[in-house]
Amino acid sequence: MPYARDLKSIRRLIAAHKRWDLVFACCGVLALMVGLLTFIALFVDMAIDGVPRLNWDFFTNFPSRHAAQAGILSAWVGSCLVMLVTAFVAVPLGVGAGLYLEEYAPKNWVTDVIEINVTNLAGVPSIVYGLLALGVFVYQFGFGQSILSAGFTLALLILPVVIVATREAIRSIPVGIREAAYALGATQWQVCKDHIIPYSSAGILTGVIIGMARAIGETAPVITIGALTFIAFLPPSPIKAEPPFLSFEWLTSPFTVMPIQMFNWTSRPEAAFLQNAAAAGFVLVLLTLAMNGFAIWLRYRLRKNIKW
Amino acid sequence: MATVSVASSVESRPQPSAPLVPKVKASGLSFYYGAFRALKELDLVVHENCVTALIGPSGCGKSTFLRCFNRMHDLYPGNRYEGEIRLYPDDINLLAPGVDPIEVRMRLSMVFQKPNPFPKSIFENVAYGLRVRGERSGRTLEGKVEAALRDAALWSEVKDRLHQLAFNLSGGQQQRLCIARALATDPELMLFDEPTSSLDPIATASIEELIADLKKKVTILIVTHNMQQAARVSDFTAYMYLGQLIEFGRTDELFIKPKNKQTEDYITGRFG
Numbered sequence: 001m002p003y004a005r006d007l008k009s010i011r012r013l014i015a016a017h018k019r020w021d022l023v024f025a026c027c028g029v030l031a032l033m034v035g036l037l038t039f040i041a042l043f044v045d046m047a048i049d050g051v052p053r054l055n056w057d058f059f060t061n062f063p064s065r066h067a068a069q070a071g072i073l074s075a076w077v078g079s080c081l082v083m084l085v086t087a088f089v090a091v092p093l094g095v096g097a098g099l100y101l102e103e104y105a106p107k108n109w110v111t112d113v114i115e116i117n118v119t120n121l122a123g124v125p126s127i128v129y130g131l132l133a134l135g136v137f138v139y140q141f142g143f144g145q146s147i148l149s150a151g152f153t154l155a156l157l158i159l160p161v162v163i164v165a166t167r168e169a170i171r172s173i174p175v176g177i178r179e180a181a182y183a184l185g186a187t188q189w190q191v192c193k194d195h196i197i198p199y200s201s202a203g204i205l206t207g208v209i210i211g212m213a214r215a216i217g218e219t220a221p222v223i224t225i226g227a228l229t230f231i232a233f234l235p236p237s238p239i240k241a242e243p244p245f246l247s248f249e250w251l252t253s254p255f256t257v258m259p260i261q262m263f264n265w266t267s268r269p270e271a272a273f274l275q276n277a278a279a280a281g282f283v284l285v286l287l288t289l290a291m292n293g294f295a296i297w298l299r300y301r302l303r304k305n306i307k308w
Numbered sequence: 309m310a311t312v313s314v315a316s317s318v319e320s321r322p323q324p325s326a327p328l329v330p331k332v333k334a335s336g337l338s339f340y341y342g343a344f345r346a347l348k349e350l351d352l353v354v355h356e357n358c359v360t361a362l363i364g365p366s367g368c369g370k371s372t373f374l375r376c377f378n379r380m381h382d383l384y385p386g387n388r389y390e391g392e393i394r395l396y397p398d399d400i401n402l403l404a405p406g407v408d409p410i411e412v413r414m415r416l417s418m419v420f421q422k423p424n425p426f427p428k429s430i431f432e433n434v435a436y437g438l439r440v441r442g443e444r445s446g447r448t449l450e451g452k453v454e455a456a457l458r459d460a461a462l463w464s465e466v467k468d469r470l471h472q473l474a475f476n477l478s479g480g481q482q483q484r485l486c487i488a489r490a491l492a493t494d495p496e497l498m499l500f501d502e503p504t505s506s507l508d509p510i511a512t513a514s515i516e517e518l519i520a521d522l523k524k525k526v527t528i529l530i531v532t533h534n535m536q537q538a539a540r541v542s543d544f545t546a547y548m549y550l551g552q553l554i555e556f557g558r559t560d561e562l563f564i565k566p567k568n569k570q571t572e573d574y575i576t577g578r579f580g
């Protein structure tokens with residue numbers, strides 16, 4: 001067939017091509033909606049079941065055999081404490097590793113192998129981390145079935161996310177800035193501490209929060225290392241009335257976390273417990289969304305001053 | 309056309325009167341990016357308190373040459389120097405393996421093609437070189453920052469907003485800030501890599517004026533694409549082509565009576 005020469009056939013051709021635009025746009029919207037609508041349907045369904053259960057007591061009560069009196073106190077306190085440990089472990093390790101790989105590591109095949117492995121670690125099933133942690137943290141290091149073990153395990157789980165985020169944030173710093181600092185006579189460490197780390201902190205923080213939002217919903221590795229499914233007391237308080245005021249006893253305390261509490265309730269036969277599970281799930285999803293929202297806001301705030 | 313304007317701006321300028329003292333001398337300098345030889349056996353003397361310009365077509369190795377002086381190439385793997393660059397009066401070879409590149413960068417300073425202020429305040433930008441050198445006293449820092457900003461002809465424009473972000477300045481102001489940053493540490497030699505190529509004519513004029521002023525205090529080596537600029541600001545000019553130094557001489561002589569045919573072709577605009 002000859003190619004379109006006259007205006008009429010060019011127009012016909014364009015119209016034919018544009019039909020494909022439309023077809024693709026429809027397919028795309030459809031694909032998007034399948035994912036989005038499923039999530040919205042699940043979320044709304046959960047909200048309808050769970051929201052009526054949400055009241056002050058639900059947050060301040062321990063779990064109970066009576067569905068109406070059961071609450072998520074030990075679960076949310078446990079989740080918060082575990083997340084605290086996770087952040088304290090994952091941030092220095094992840095930032096340190098990312099910084100080393102970007103700034104210090106010699107560019108050779110060993111570094112390449114390490115790089116590929118770090119990226120692959122992000123794809124390892126979380127239950128594998130749980131099994132590893134059971135052997136290493138719980139038994140080998142003697143941390144026991146504690147908040148400390150859980151925090152370390154989840155830190156390990158999100159470490160690749162933190163490392164990758166750190167490296168990407170560092171890479172986005174223009175060469176000119178780095179060279180300007182070196183040209184003034186700064187050493188590698190001075191460049192890192194005065195420039196690289198401050199300028200990449202927004203990206204790093206975003207990565208950390210997104211990693212934590214994933215970790216807070218993790219169930220399998222936490223069950224593997226032996227989180228309790230029913231617990232009616234809180235870990236010892238980290239703040240004491242008498243000197244030295246701070247206490248780290250809570251680190252070795254047994255614990256539960258939100259998704260485990262949820263899991264426990266969904267396996268009960270009574271419908272009332274299912275309502276509790278929906279309410280806890282609703283809280284958990286809101287928490288995750290809030291963390292992601294915070295990450296976006298933080299990125300926006302910290303990037304506002306730094307534009308390159 | 310080009311020759312006329314270049315020649316007239318050369319003639320109207322007074323000759324440097326003080327006796328010439330060498331500040332740095334490159335001899336037999338070759339440079340390799342991996343296996344690629346970007347500089348071939350260069351010899352060049354930069355005289356104290358003079359402006360020396362490096363000109364030549366794009367890709368001839370001007371930036372590469374300039375970045376040898378403060379050992380910027382050491383930041384990247386696979387680069388190699390041959391030959392030497394001696395710094396006077398101490399007469400040390402800047403390229404010697406025993407000489408720490410950080411020490412070299414503490415004595416020389418560099419202004420880049422694109423203004424590259426740190427995303428910090430104006431004050432912190434200028435103070436950074438001093439902080440790297442361990443200066444802690446607030447009073448000393450303030451004094452030095454003010455002096456550097458005055459020398460860079462920026463003080464009156466920024467004195468009321470020293471603690472604002474440097475990114476809020478205009479391009480020309482940012483480049484003068486970078487000059488102030490490079491000046492604050494009292495360098496012995498300043499390296500400029502096409503400092504005006506991203507600026508408009510007015511900002512360019514103010515930077516050229518500044519460079520002509522600065523040579524009373526410091527020796528300057530400047531790379532430029534623009535022959536009029538070389539003629540306006542420099543006392544000596546070196547013409548480079550394909551990694552080689554083709555001709556070097558007083559700017560007036562080189563522009564009016566180039567000895568080499570290639571140089572003549574380049575400055576008359578027949579080539580490049």
Ligand SMILES: Nc1ncnc2c1ncn2[C@@H]1O[C@H](COP(=O)(O)OP(=O)(O)OP(=O)(O)O)[C@@H](O)[C@H]1O
Pocket residue numbers: 341344346364365366367368369370371372373533
């Ligand atoms: N990092 C690098 N690795 C390999 N080759 C390089 C590198 N940087 C520059 N070169 C090569 O070295 C030669 C000299 O480059 P250089 O940047 O010094 O030129 P220049 O004279 O400054 O040019 P311009 O006027 O365009 O800035 C060019 O052929 C360039 O392709």
Ligand SMILES: [Mg+2]
Pocket residue numbers: 370371372501
């Ligand atoms: Mg260049």
